[in-house]
Amino acid sequence: MVTQPAKPAQPARPAPDTSRRSERSRRAIYEAALALVAEAGYPKTTIEGIAARAGVGKQTIYRWWGSKADVLLEAFLDLGERAAEAAGHAPDSLPDTGDLAADLKAVLRATVDELLDPRFEAPARALSAEGVVNEPLGREFVAKLLEPRLQLYVDRLRSAQRTGRLRTEIDPRIALELFVSPLAQRWLQRTGPISYAYTDTLVDYALYGLAPR
Amino acid sequence: MVTQPAKPAQPARPAPDTSRRSERSRRAIYEAALALVAEAGYPKTTIEGIAARAGVGKQTIYRWWGSKADVLLEAFLDLGERAAEAAGHAPDSLPDTGDLAADLKAVLRATVDELLDPRFEAPARALSAEGVVNEPLGREFVAKLLEPRLQLYVDRLRSAQRTGRLRTEIDPRIALELFVSPLAQRWLQRTGPISYAYTDTLVDYALYGLAPR
């Protein structure tokens, strides 16, 4: 039997040296990418355009990222981090006042604000759209952005189960979708308007059910 | 007398004569578009590719549609219509056995089957993604495809309200999102697996609520 030599398979460009990377260029690329997506939309945002606006060679982008979507995803993650830093670090849990409905309504109202913030809208839509059709990017988008946030709901719902505010046989990972997914769909697909009243209603419906008691 | 203001008057090419349109070409374009999206994915599907595969000049596509997304939307609508005809016309209502939970579960199970059908998946994802980022197309997609189906849920829920299976103060347009949107989001964003058990659970949670009774 012939043993296959441990071929590196791909031509595998000799991985660039991260330590020499220009921080200046990276930041400029993030800013250019976000600005262009906001101004011209995702499809009209091109790698050449980002490079030109960032005052950077195209190769500098291709050296560190695999695609336009990758650049934008990192830029958007970075934007989130910087926003979190500005707000004194990211929350690692949802509020827990003991009043589950009130806590959920508060958090969803904040999400409504965020979804309507034009600074977030353009890149968030672009990445979501790309993720729908581009599975690896979609999974990364979910894993890095969506799932951590959903996990906070799981934690809060588990806490509610411990204090008897939520039925214990309920699966929190599914339960959270009852109020989160409707909002997500209305935003993504524009199937309806988004408002505090709407999210409040969702929480009420989800917690107390649709059937008569 | 009111003078009509001088209409915007874009270059606006003089609108082709629909009566002379080649039915043969239209069908060929639909088939080519759907096949290419399924085989190569939406981004690699090009107008040139569709034209070549359909044995049609590019101009014949540009004459009747404004973009790749428009072509695909019509092709997909047509696919739905032909599928409906094959199945003896489209349903104009949901089943109504009197058992609301059972009826909803049955319908959602059928939707699960549809979402997992590879023939539908590629164009549906492509159009959904495009709609996220391209507002006019998104609105058309929702109006022509999503909303009519959601309206069937509204009707069924209204019926349940009349028979006392659903609280009368519930807004059916919002209520339906409790079980439809989670499934939609899992499919669109791959935030979780899709199965009959999952949709059954959604119906149960939505109808009876998360909080203890």
Next chain:
Amino acid sequence: MVTQPAKPAQPARPAPDTSRRSERSRRAIYEAALALVAEAGYPKTTIEGIAARAGVGKQTIYRWWGSKADVLLEAFLDLGERAAEAAGHAPDSLPDTGDLAADLKAVLRATVDELLDPRFEAPARALSAEGVVNEPLGREFVAKLLEPRLQLYVDRLRSAQRTGRLRTEIDPRIALELFVSPLAQRWLQRTGPISYAYTDTLVDYALYGLAPR
């Protein structure tokens, strides 16, 4: 055995019926072709453009002519005929006052005027250029337009030979080129300015030679 019916071989469109031809359309096409060539230049003159301007279907052009160049050639010939009619019929001979040099100078001065007339310039250049590169058209252009005019010089030179003003061993068909071709080349290739003085000089040089007597 199956006898092959006497196939007409070529698709050979069934030669259109000349008697039913619309005179109105033909004139409109001539005018449109000349106008467009004058206004936009030959390369920007298109069959579609001629048809549109003449208020005629494209097929009406393709039915009667084989190419843009054919249309223009006929239009230009027609223009010449109408100009000749307007001037009381075309000359069938050059002036013959007995003074060969004077007669030639007069005729060449008239040619200079014609070459500098902008109404003639655009189509004449277009057809000449096309003829350089398109042999059949070139030959037709020469046969129908150039050669008849050159023949007039041949006749006049023969007359001069009879009266002893021209050496009898001279070939008139070549001789005429000594003063006609330089003018033609200056006009066609812009190798020099065109003027009465220039053509007068040509006649003098040609008649009396360059070498000392």
Next chain:
Amino acid sequence: MVTQPAKPAQPARPAPDTSRRSERSRRAIYEAALALVAEAGYPKTTIEGIAARAGVGKQTIYRWWGSKADVLLEAFLDLGERAAEAAGHAPDSLPDTGDLAADLKAVLRATVDELLDPRFEAPARALSAEGVVNEPLGREFVAKLLEPRLQLYVDRLRSAQRTGRLRTEIDPRIALELFVSPLAQRWLQRTGPISYAYTDTLVDYALYGLAPR
């Protein structure tokens, strides 16, 4: 001092960097252009065809040339230069044996050979035709190709004037046209056959005149 008014400033793409230009591509484009014009004729020669045959992107042509005619003109000039190099540099003067008639006949016979050489014919006709109709190109063609050659005749004729073989009051720039232009016109417009006998006759007629001595 006069201030230069703010130049018209077309969009004017920022002029490519000549030092980075690919010599390989340039040569391939020249060869492809000449080959295609020879094989298919000028009108059927397309920029796409040249690019494909040269194994070059279309943009590489559009980057360095403004039109098909420009490409062909440079290719043809280059062909001439390479032919001259192969022949041990271009002649910078006509032969001068003292016998003017013999010298002119020899040079014109060489020109006849050249005009009948199929390698030169196709591009030379194409460029001449284009120049008839496209004034800037025509002027460039004349300035770079025709005029330098005509100047050699001027020089030779001046020399003949000094040695008394040519009347001193003759303008050499016009005189040369008596034998050069007829040949040019016969070739360009196919108004007659081209042969050594013909050009010999032209020289005789031009030098000694048509009128009796």
Next chain:
DNA sequence: TGATAAACGAGACGGTACGTCGTGTCTTTGT
């Protein structure tokens, strides 16, 4: 601290697709 190797800006390159225009054929419509 100076050498050297990488990442960098710039942008030319071979390509692919764009959306438009014109060709020459064919079909429909109005008269």
Next chain:
DNA sequence: ACAAAGACACGACGTACCGTCTCGTTTATCA
């Protein structure tokens, strides 16, 4: 019945970006 109108398959146009590939020029680590 013919001609206008114009849809059609086709192919080239000139442009925009793609992703790769040199070019010098910084720049930052180690010798």
